Amino acid sequence: MTSPPAFRLLPEVTPETQAFWTGGESGELRIHRCRSCRRWFHPPMPACFHCRSREVGPEVASGRATVAAYTVNQHPWFDGFPPPYVVAIVELDDEPGVRLTTNIVDCAVEDVEAGLPVEVVFEHRDDVWLPLFRPVTA
């Protein structure tokens, strides 16, 4: 997609997910991280599923990622969100296996491929900043 769709069904913001959905206000991709074992994880939970430490919280991730898998959606699921657009699972450079489902933007749909390096860009709507990803520019 080259321009934002007229409509997105926004996420419910919960105490656990508020840092994630609002980090974009400061240009920050905030991902939960364990203060004991230092592993990143997503989605946010009140414990580290690796070491079970409860000393966890959001930290600022690099915002760099790699496309792990994608689909080009061609079906009009929502009025105001016209196809085609790319939905992708991206894997954060900060830790292998920590992934976000997102859109790939600023890129022709046919140019998306697994392995594509991408970087975060935020789309602000209402009280949330959606982390989208575009091909790395620099």
Place this chain on the structure above:
Amino acid sequence: MTFVEDRAVISGVGQSAIGRKLGRTGWDLGVEAALNAIADAGLSPDDIDGVASYPGPVGAEGGFVGATTHDIRNALGLKSSWYTSGVETAGQIGTLLDACAMVASGRATHVLAFRSVWESTAQAAMGRAKAITGHMTRASGHTAWRVPFGAASAANWIGMYAQRYMHEHGLTREQMGNVSLNARRNAALNPNAIFTAPITIEDYLAARMISWPFGLLDCDVPADGATAIIISRREATAGLRRPPLTIESAGSAMYERHSWDQRHDLTTMAAHDVAHAMWAGTSLTAVDVDFATLYDGFSYLTLQWIDAFGFAEHGKAGVFMEDLDRFSKDGDFPINTHGGQLSGGRLHGYGFVHEACVQLWGDAGDRQITKDVEVAAVGVGGGPEAGCMLLRREG
């Protein structure tokens, strides 16, 4: 070494009418399937002392919840020693597997397990997209991580897994299309199937794209219909209509977080966890399986079950699917002889259990598998939802 010490068996199965826009409710279809299954087992409703269903009273619209456990209990006035429903369970058959354990432990003797949907009728007016997002004002739960990005459908979520398998293992759309062609060819012999007109690989490739790599013919079809399975304690089946089917093994495992995008290997699914657990519970192996019924809400999911059960080496499910003749009723390894959900209609999991039982009993009519069959593998679900069974007919 058998599932729940061999104390629970399948004693009967039944379905309602199945079709598109039947104009009947999920309750009505559920009652019809339940009474048919009870009669098939040679039981009366008064013999049924347990009830299990999927998914229970979850907040879904569009005919996804045809009937809950209490709906059918109430409609038929069933006196229950035990009852349940659930969605946080091993695919659509999770509570059916729980019922086996309850029967084995003595909590119930004959359990009615069922799944009812009336998505075709219920969505006729509202449209599929509205059925998915309903009247949500915000996306919550796991959908909060997907729906804001326009990923409203499982076609999007599972399409990404299929793309990754193509990327890593060279799966082609033509190979995946064989799942759809197999279902359609087999459906032609099933009088209850929804789509029976033959399709070619050219038709498949030309079909409208939904979400790459899934076109319209990779997606199953919303249907109206209910399926019921009777689980009985083995010693309570003497004198009943059917020779009981042994549940040789079953899988309800989940070794990772329940997630649509965090599984460590995106070329596997929860199917691999339950298949691993199922094989760990039996001395039988993949070569002992005579035929299989494998979930196909999307074509790719059948390939996942082939991969998970080990019918093909990991990564080779597409190659395995290339010789279509193998998978018909006359083939050496029939798959989805009823047409699956792709052509038979989305009965949401239970249809695969029903078909396996009917084939093992030799009651499949025109679509009865030609060779003698004793062992069936049943895989149900996709993504993080999965449950499976290995069924066996005694001698």
